[in-house]
Amino acid sequence: MRGAEAFRVALDALRANRLRSLLTMIGVIIGVSAVVLLVAIGSGAKQEVEEQVEGLGANLIFVVPGRFEFGSAPSVSRLELEDIDLLGRVAGNPDAVAVTVSSGEPVTEGGEEAFATVAGTNETVPYVFDRPLARGEYFSEVDVETRRRVAVLGSTVAKTLFGDVDPLGRQVTISGVRFQVIGTFADVGSTFGVDRNAEVHVPVTAAQRLFGVDRIDALAVKAPSTEGIEVLQARLVEALEDKYEGEEFSAVTQTQILGTVGEILNLLTLVLAAIAAISLLVGGVGVSNIMLVSVRERTREIGLRKALGARQRDVLLQFLVEAILLTTVGGVIGIALGVGGSLLIDRFSPLPALIAWWSPVLAFAVSVGVGVFFGVAPARRAGRLDPVVALRTE
Amino acid sequence: MTTTESTSYSARTALPAVEAVEVTRSYRLEGLSVDALRGVSLRIEAAEFVAVIGPSGSGKSTLMNLFGCLDRPTTGTLRVGGADVSALSDAALARLRNETIGFVFQSFQLLGRTSALDNVALPLVYRGVRRQERRRRAQQALAAVGLTHRAGHRPTQLSGGEQQRVAIARALVGEPRLLLADEPTGNLDSHTGAEVMGLFEQLNSERGVAVVVVTHDLDVAERAHRQVHVRDGLLERDQGGPRR
Ligand SMILES: Nc1ncnc2c1ncn2[C@@H]1O[C@H](COP(=O)(O)OP(=O)(O)OP(=O)(O)O)[C@@H](O)[C@H]1O
Numbered sequence: 288m289r290g291a292e293a294f295r296v297a298l299d300a301l302r303a304n305r306l307r308s309l310l311t312m313i314g315v316i317i318g319v320s321a322v323v324l325l326v327a328i329g330s331g332a333k334q335e336v337e338e339q340v341e342g343l344g345a346n347l348i349f350v351v352p353g354r355f356e357f358g359s360a361p362s363v364s365r366l367e368l369e370d371i372d373l374l375g376r377v378a379g380n381p382d383a384v385a386v387t388v389s390s391g392e393p394v395t396e397g398g399e400e401a402f403a404t405v406a407g408t409n410e411t412v413p414y415v416f417d418r419p420l421a422r423g424e425y426f427s428e429v430d431v432e433t434r435r436r437v438a439v440l441g442s443t444v445a446k447t448l449f450g451d452v453d454p455l456g457r458q459v460t461i462s463g464v465r466f467q468v469i470g471t472f473a474d475v476g477s478t479f480g481v482d483r484n485a486e487v488h489v490p491v492t493a494a495q496r497l498f499g500v501d502r503i504d505a506l507a508v509k510a511p512s513t514e515g516i517e518v519l520q521a522r523l524v525e526a527l528e529d530k531y532e533g534e535e536f537s538a539v540t541q542t543q544i545l546g547t548v549g550e551i552l553n554l555l556t557l558v559l560a561a562i563a564a565i566s567l568l569v570g571g572v573g574v575s576n577i578m579l580v581s582v583r584e585r586t587r588e589i590g591l592r593k594a595l596g597a598r599q600r601d602v603l604l605q606f607l608v609e610a611i612l613l614t615t616v617g618g619v620i621g622i623a624l625g626v627g628g629s630l631l632i633d634r635f636s637p638l639p640a641l642i643a644w645w646s647p648v649l650a651f652a653v654s655v656g657v658g659v660f661f662g663v664a665p666a667r668r669a670g671r672l673d674p675v676v677a678l679r680t681e
Numbered sequence: 682m683t684t685t686e687s688t689s690y691s692a693r694t695a696l697p698a699v700e701a702v703e704v705t706r707s708y709r710l711e712g713l714s715v716d717a718l719r720g721v722s723l724r725i726e727a728a729e730f731v732a733v734i735g736p737s738g739s740g741k742s743t744l745m746n747l748f749g750c751l752d753r754p755t756t757g758t759l760r761v762g763g764a765d766v767s768a769l770s771d772a773a774l775a776r777l778r779n780e781t782i783g784f785v786f787q788s789f790q791l792l793g794r795t796s797a798l799d800n801v802a803l804p805l806v807y808r809g810v811r812r813q814e815r816r817r818r819a820q821q822a823l824a825a826v827g828l829t830h831r832a833g834h835r836p837t838q839l840s841g842g843e844q845q846r847v848a849i850a851r852a853l854v855g856e857p858r859l860l861l862a863d864e865p866t867g868n869l870d871s872h873t874g875a876e877v878m879g880l881f882e883q884l885n886s887e888r889g890v891a892v893v894v895v896t897h898d899l900d901v902a903e904r905a906h907r908q909v910h911v912r913d914g915l916l917e918r919d920q921g922g923p924r925r
């Protein structure tokens with residue numbers, strides 16, 4: 288019997304038991320669509336994070352106290368304002384160093400209130416982080432030195448507090464202290480789920496007094512280029528560790544952050560896919576089950592076919608093709624549902640979803656594999672039936 | 682194709698269709714041994730028309746299954762179409778069944794969801810004949826049993842006699858040398874049964890097919906040229922002989 292014939296016979300058999308075929312397929316459909324969907328969500332999350340980190344700028348080095356490791360507790364910072372000059376000397380460009388100390392604070396104006404990430408920074412931020420302004424200007428070195436109470440608002444903060452009114456020159460209250468608005472940021476995306484449009488920047492000196500601290504959280508250094516960036520990283524850390532004896536510091540580039548985050552998200556995707564694969568396995572067991580029932584029901588047909596000249600392998604092929612057909616049709620439906628579901632989620636939910644080209648291909652291959660794996664046992668049983676005995680069954 | 686068929690036709694006239702020497706067949710059932718055949722020697726020539734008669738449980742079906750290469754003897758030698766059945770693999774037996782033998786069963790054994798035409802064409806599937814050609818030959822076989830007008834019907838839409846004629850057409854379609862029928866008229870009334878026997882006679886005389894028919898009905902048996910009586914797994918009587 289040729290493959291085409293086996294295919295036709297299998298198709299007829301599945302059609303004859305439409306409802307049962309469909310119910311059997313549901314296991315595979317759920318499994319495959321779950322795999323496609325969850326992998327899409329995992330890849331989507333990864334892509335979004337990568338885009339965000341890339342959005343931070345190409346040759347940025349972040350300098351933080353302690354070790355840069357996921358899972359390690361954040362260290363108490365002993366960094367101070369003078370470190371700007373120290374790192375500026377190491378980098379060979381004092382304008383390339385930015386600083387932050389930040390805290391979540393309510394910002395109010397009139398009756399309106401916005402909860403913002405208030406970041407104390409210095410005048411180099413627009414250059415170091417490539418943050419363009421929509422209106423007004425960023426504060427100057429003098430503003431930082433004189434601890435002027437001026438603020439640059441992120442777009443959502445400005446919108447919440449002032450609506451369509453131009454906020455320039457107006458006052459906002461941060462933790463009870465009044466600041467004058469001198470600029471607003473252009474719209475930007477979010478980083479690690481933090482909406483950067485909800486930031487308010489004030490001079491770092493003013494922020495330290497506002498928060499009642501004299502430390503800073505982190506420094507950022509813009510390298511002239513990605514070339515030799517590792518050397519600069521090492522020298523930055525070395526300079527700080529010379530100054531603060533016994534302390535550890537880390538200098539990480541966004542590439543390194545990307546790598547670490549990517550690993551975690553790959554693991555997440557893998558775990559999601561594994562969970563979905565279990566349901567696919569259950570679907571496969573269902574296929575095996577139904578095929579065994581089908582073989583028993585059609586014992587006489589098998590006996591007849593053998594009596595008329597079907598060899599063991601012809602019968603085996605017929606039932607194997609039937610099982611594979613069941614799982615691949617289920618697989619294709621599952622892929623369609625998974626892809627459709629991913630698109631819907633991407634469009635209508637806050638979760639990003641990305642269909643990697645390999646995930647439907649893999650899902651299809653796995654469905655075929657499930658059919659072969661779970662179809663072989665019933666098909667062999669069918670192939671081995673003794674025609675005399677089989678013909679006699681009722 | 683045509684040349685091989687004509688050579689096999691000349692070969693079929695030379696060799697006996699079936700040759701059994703001291704054939705036994707025992708079944709083991711929970712340690713108990715049932716001897717369904719206890720030493721049968723029988724030679725059926727090409728183009729013979731034989732009836733096998735005997736009481737229930739005497740071993741007639743067992744004998745037919747052996748002749749039909751569905752089963753192998755426990756001891757003894759059985760040659761079908763010149764080939765030693767015991768020496769052949771399962772696949773070779775399947776091929777022998779497919780090419781040399783036509784079966785007609787008491788219970789018709791048609792595929793219920795399949796049209797008469799496709800039922801008839803089924804043996805050709807396992808011979809690797811293309812679909813078009815299968816259908817053409819199945820049409821011819823249906824015409825030979827007078828059922829051209831029922832080609833598209835399913836077995837459930839046919840009368841018992843029509844179903845048995847479809848089954849006969851299926852047995853014919855592969856142009857076998859040996860036609861085996863185990864109580865083909867058992868489920869039919871005497872008139873329809875006589876029609877079926879008429880078809881066998883026609884096949885035997887016109888195409889030179891050896892026909893072996895198991896029957897309880899003595900009137901049916903009378904129409905064969907030779908009557909083989911089986912009792913308790915042994916040949917009891919062998920009347921008549923090959924037509925010369
Ligand atoms: N598969 C089997 N397993 C065990 N015993 C069997 C088997 N097939 C047949 N027998 C036994 O072998 C003997 C002969 O059976 P067989 O079917 O050949 O009889 P039969 O002559 O065809 O009878 P009937 O006229 O009722 O069809 C019986 O005693 C039967 O019980």
Ligand SMILES: [Mg+2]
Binds near residue numbers: 742
């Ligand atoms: Mg019988």
